[in-house]
Amino acid sequence: MRDYLRRFLIAIIMAICVSLLFLGGRHSQAAAPEELKEREHWVWPADGVISDTYGTRRGNHKGIDIAGKMDTPILAVEDGQVVKSYYSTTYGNVVFIKHPSNFVTVYAHLNKRLVSVGQPIRQGDMIGYMGKTGRATGIHLHFEAHQLEWRYDKRFAFNPEMLLGRMAVGETVQGGIAAMGRDVLEASAQLRPLLEEKFSDPVTERYRVKKGDTLSAIAVKVNVSVARIKVLNHLNSDVIRPNQILIIR
Known part of the structure; x- marks a missing residue:
């Protein structure tokens, strides 16, 4: 009888442990995207x-x-x-x-x-x-x-x-x-003629935006005009953000 009770208690403890693991896994899986929305800034992987x-x-x-x-x-x-x-x-x-x-x-x-x-x-x-x-x-x-x-x-x-x-x-x-919030920063709804030019260019140089950078400061640093940087990157404004990748030539 004592052996039966011992096995019964062990079975209950194991069942509780498995349930806690399952609930913890489900919680992590559901929470991850919401938590990352606040701290992750992914960039688009391709043109x-x-x-x-x-x-x-x-x-x-x-x-x-x-x-x-x-x-x-x-x-x-x-x-x-x-x-x-x-x-x-x-x-x-x-x-x-x-x-x-x-x-x-x-x-x-x-x-x-x-x-x-x-x-x-x-x-x-x-x-x-x-x-x-x-x-x-x-x-x-x-x-x-x-x-x-x-x-x-x-x-x-x-x-x-x-x-x-x-x-x-x-x-x-x-x-x-x-991305910036729910909207993609400077993404066009139509293909532009310059997109074809960029795809056909065999050599592309890129610059990663650093905290505190402005378009004018980057232009001086890489010796390219602000207007040219905006054309190459299809920018309609001077808004840039840290870790954004800019094509500079």
Whole structure:
């Protein structure tokens, strides 16, 4: 009888522990995006046009698609470390980056990968070139974001536009531009002729905005006019923010 009671008590304790772990995991998963909204400033990973959004295809599309030119630079949205870099029959050339916030971002269908496993990454670093490798119908970047870890069933996937800014299919985005609140900073709803010029330029120099920088100060520092910087980056105002990536020539 005593042995039966001991086993019964052990079973109850184990059940309580499992329940607490489950509830704690669910709480972390639900809270993460809201907490990051306040402190994370991701930048868009590529220049191009939004061709598909999160949750389409009967809920099976667990990312966003950015269509663009072959070999468009792909940028890391935030600091982190490469945890996977390989070729997949579905993702094609793909890179996974783990961020200090315990988020994992996925960059798929790349024409070429420029980083390897274990490599530290800074926000705005080029990690590859846009392509159509793997199971892709056209040239684009398939970008995913996951809480805690990437899983085959994509259980922890969430809409990356929660941290990038809301965009609709057909709107253009610019790699390196950060979100401000719910709106994307200086993202145009129409393709501009200069976008084609920028895509075809084989050499692009970029500048990461530092705290206290102004467009005029940056122009003097890099010896490029303010007007030219605004044209290259499709800026309609002088508003810039720390960690924003600017094309300077």
